[in-house]
Amino acid sequence: MVVVMVPEATQEEVDAVVQLVRSAGGDAFVSRGVSRTIVGLVGDVNDFDALNLGSLSGVVQVMRVSAPYKLVSREHHPARSVIRVGGVPIGPDTMSVIAGPCAVETPEQTLEAARMAKRAGASLLRGGAFKPRTSPYSYQGLGEAGLKILAEVRQETGLPVVTEVIDAESVDMVASYADMLQVGARNMQNFSLLQAVGRAGRPVLLKRGFSATIEEWLSAAEYIAQRGNLDIVLCERGIRTFETATRNTLDISAVPLVQRLSHLPVIVDPSHSGGRRDLVLPLTRAALAAGADGVIIDVHPEPLRALCDGDQALVESDIQEIAEVVTVLSPLMGRALTMAESSAPSARPGALAAR
Amino acid sequence: MVVVMVPEATQEEVDAVVQLVRSAGGDAFVSRGVSRTIVGLVGDVNDFDALNLGSLSGVVQVMRVSAPYKLVSREHHPARSVIRVGGVPIGPDTMSVIAGPCAVETPEQTLEAARMAKRAGASLLRGGAFKPRTSPYSYQGLGEAGLKILAEVRQETGLPVVTEVIDAESVDMVASYADMLQVGARNMQNFSLLQAVGRAGRPVLLKRGFSATIEEWLSAAEYIAQRGNLDIVLCERGIRTFETATRNTLDISAVPLVQRLSHLPVIVDPSHSGGRRDLVLPLTRAALAAGADGVIIDVHPEPLRALCDGDQALVESDIQEIAEVVTVLSPLMGRALTMAESSAPSARPGALAAR
Amino acid sequence: MVVVMVPEATQEEVDAVVQLVRSAGGDAFVSRGVSRTIVGLVGDVNDFDALNLGSLSGVVQVMRVSAPYKLVSREHHPARSVIRVGGVPIGPDTMSVIAGPCAVETPEQTLEAARMAKRAGASLLRGGAFKPRTSPYSYQGLGEAGLKILAEVRQETGLPVVTEVIDAESVDMVASYADMLQVGARNMQNFSLLQAVGRAGRPVLLKRGFSATIEEWLSAAEYIAQRGNLDIVLCERGIRTFETATRNTLDISAVPLVQRLSHLPVIVDPSHSGGRRDLVLPLTRAALAAGADGVIIDVHPEPLRALCDGDQALVESDIQEIAEVVTVLSPLMGRALTMAESSAPSARPGALAAR
């Protein structure tokens, strides 16, 4: 059950709802969005019916929500949301490219990758300083030193930073450097981490787990929302299937389906889905044509020397093609490309021809 | 191992290759394409090396092919193939829409669906007269009576007919009505059927099995090719995964990947992949943007009364949008839309905006 | 809807039911079992209610069945069935081992494998003469020559023969040699083949498809039953999952679950499930302890020279252990081992200790 407050609801009005619910043996979680405040109730719905919550001051509406997720559901929030990351909007009217190196390795590599990202049409910089790796013997990232490099490159290029956080303890530290906190696929049901980023005051990029159903993915987003943070962007990055020709199987249908079930933006990671450089361009076109609100792409100045996932990173010669794709598709999809600089070419016949 | 003959190779020259291989304990399969003839060898490669096949009259080239499929492999046939169905080309330079009812039910329903198909931009008519269904208690199709309806509707509309064949016995009968024979997902490894359609003198639409790897799919195509028929179009129609929110999971990555591995055209079935009418449009956009050579779509004048898969059929109000998608995307993808009539609108900003 | 006839129902009584159903626009399929005859109805249940079928002469009971399969359902046939293959019973009171070579290669190899099978406790001989292979360049079997070898080895050893049939055309020919017809995993939804074996007058071993749900598997069995043949044994042989360490993933839970849903016997193929010789013994123990009515196992005198699936074949040194497993587990599971000869050792502590 969800209680929607009027935009101008006071703290006292919200507290009154929470206390009444708790007095009836339930619990209540407050989520303050930009335009309104929502209170999610946990407990026996029948007990709450007797409380006449709708009659309390400041309450607009009391809704039963049938899905296991409520605050992130489109059922109770029909308008699709816009999430702002360092001033850059991600939502239904824009097309956003996030790009950068899989892992931050050196200041030079990161700066060069960020410049490639800009030329590709990116308005946000990705880069991992903490890398959760299957084997403890694989490269684990630079840690806080990597975050400092990202902050410097942001200073240099103007690109806000998206970076992964891997445990609850380090959320505040990472948030002090990052514009957006990424929760990776392996941590999608690390509920302590979800609750910590829910309190961190930064927008969150929530990747879908390897084998998470759409319902589980949205329920994970609900854990973040329940702690008061509705600034969540969902990222489809491929699921695990029997097919071994690709690293993962991009579930392209998830894009339009999640947009029907949730008001949150959905972007796609064509790099980790396919795990092959030669699939990034066609999967980017597919994702944006399916209606994705953006893409997140690995680029690297020297993929052969990359410490992480070099096989899937785009190189300099791919950059112009990505720029063309987003330039051509954004107006056709009724969206504005959120570019850091305007250097992309105009549309021409055959611009998207498969290469 | 594959022996490529000169275009003007005589039957005697081809027979000489076959006999030499058989004399060495191997076997040989001849495939006559439009422009050249290929002989695929089965047996011990080392034995064949000693035969000096390259020195025989009429032989252009002798190739070792590493994949378990050879004739359909791009490794030995770098140029992507064009397959003609009733005069309509499917290949790298065109974008083709096949549309029609899932099942042929009545002459009126089929004709009306064919007219919807044409308005949607289709140049080929689909429609099932033999329906392989999970339960024997589900509707199994009209059989030959359905094929007669399809032939009449072809007469009326000019659309060549694509229809499913479900066993080797009925291949010749179905081929006498159809312009293209469809092998369904459940029969992808029905090798007797594959060999029968390989001898049928009609182009074949080979759907990917529910849980077939890309290698298994191309190996199934090889069974058809080995019987002399290289006029094969592959159709990605979704694979089986743990996700239950969609009927199947469209493996969009398979489109560019198969185009790298095989010279055969690849189209996508957005209707059976998602199993939901509201996903057909975004999945069509995604498929074509990923580089698919076409799509095959269910349409029905009255889906609520459909005897088969009514949930996924497009209705009249969707037709204009599909027409816009293919009109806008074909030039951008560097392709010509193979339309039955030219009634589609021109491109305008926002034409593809997700709805 | 299912109509159960009295054991002594005449042909006229059965025909009367069928004609009444057809006159109401439906269709009816007659299955004659050993002890009773069942008529399965296809069409609108509400139409049939009005027919008062229960009042017809010879009718015991008219039942609505909710599953998409009816004749094979335990809902309408609570007692678990016993299927006899060349006189050997497979069912709830026995434990049956089927063993032999994956493919029939030579008379000597087949005879030697059959003798290994007997020493392992087998009462039935398996062996493939028609091998449906993923690639057309893999060994496809000896065909009818292989069936003749099997018939000779049956003569020599007394073991009834289980062998695969791969298309409807060859069902009668294969049935003239075999005691039991196997339908392989790739053909589980080859409905023409299912209907042909349903008319062949031989018991059928129906393997589960790579990615078939239990409901689809039982629906496939229904296609056979509907043609009048209820002598069906189901075989779990592993399903396709993301795990690549084993060839397939043995779905051990399917054994008890299918026994609850269907009255048909269920056996397990530990050889094709794991695809590794070292897993055959533990998976055999697991299958029989889970309650399987038997197992089907690959054995080969010289696996390194096997033309098909040599990695998974048991060798001479494994035979004694398999014999011990079935000897020890059969009484504990309340079953009699259906052995061709009585040479197995008696139970001793540690007899099943993992090796």
Next chain:
Amino acid sequence: MVVVMVPEATQEEVDAVVQLVRSAGGDAFVSRGVSRTIVGLVGDVNDFDALNLGSLSGVVQVMRVSAPYKLVSREHHPARSVIRVGGVPIGPDTMSVIAGPCAVETPEQTLEAARMAKRAGASLLRGGAFKPRTSPYSYQGLGEAGLKILAEVRQETGLPVVTEVIDAESVDMVASYADMLQVGARNMQNFSLLQAVGRAGRPVLLKRGFSATIEEWLSAAEYIAQRGNLDIVLCERGIRTFETATRNTLDISAVPLVQRLSHLPVIVDPSHSGGRRDLVLPLTRAALAAGADGVIIDVHPEPLRALCDGDQALVESDIQEIAEVVTVLSPLMGRALTMAESSAPSARPGALAAR
């Protein structure tokens, strides 16, 4: 690369290895087991070869290990390990039952479930105080209050306690109550948690992730081992597949396969695998017959009132059957049942007959 030290190696000798490796630009992790100390090296193997580590004092052996996991690999530790939990051994010579309620709800429910567990043959008590649930609106457990109940029930019954820990922050608190720390399926790749339990001085029960390959599972165990804790028991609990008739698909093949790849004990959770009470008994028999070192089972005095997973909990009437299964199978598998009290019946024919 792994350096094995002599049993009596001093701290100085171990430190010397670590410092030499670090001076060469690598890193080293020390694991002290009961009988020996192992140092795992991270970095370039070629650099380490030049160090002549084998010549250092206290070093027995220097091994290259090819798998992405090393310390948990059987390649470098051929003898299968025995892990002791509150004095109870889990390993190759014993058969251990862990049983109890899915969630601790009240002192009475927990005590009653523990008594059921003992009667079922259990030597260890399971019970969750922290429940990671897909939806934030599901029951999340009693927290520390639940741990206190478990400690009281241990006092009452003598059963050591196995309980889940869900984040790094609470590891020490949970470890102060528990005899064994469980890491759940959703947290299998929560590397911060794995490292925290690696330092906690308690044995760990590591459940396999929903879609984790065997290699990923063992690599997760390696994260724990690398922090100095080799007291790890692996638990197969079903993987995610397309089959929806069971909650998960028990990967029974993983039991013998992991025992070949790793020296760690492997147990099976038949309750969460099948998710149905009627499958627990056959899956328990299958698991133990496959060679599992134990099972972990949900029991509940009143499943209809359970706050978590009541559908799969065994009830009083099932207890005797479980006791019979473990009593009968343990000697046959060459194992001693680690029972808390000796009240189980002796073996009789038909004792395991499927019910």
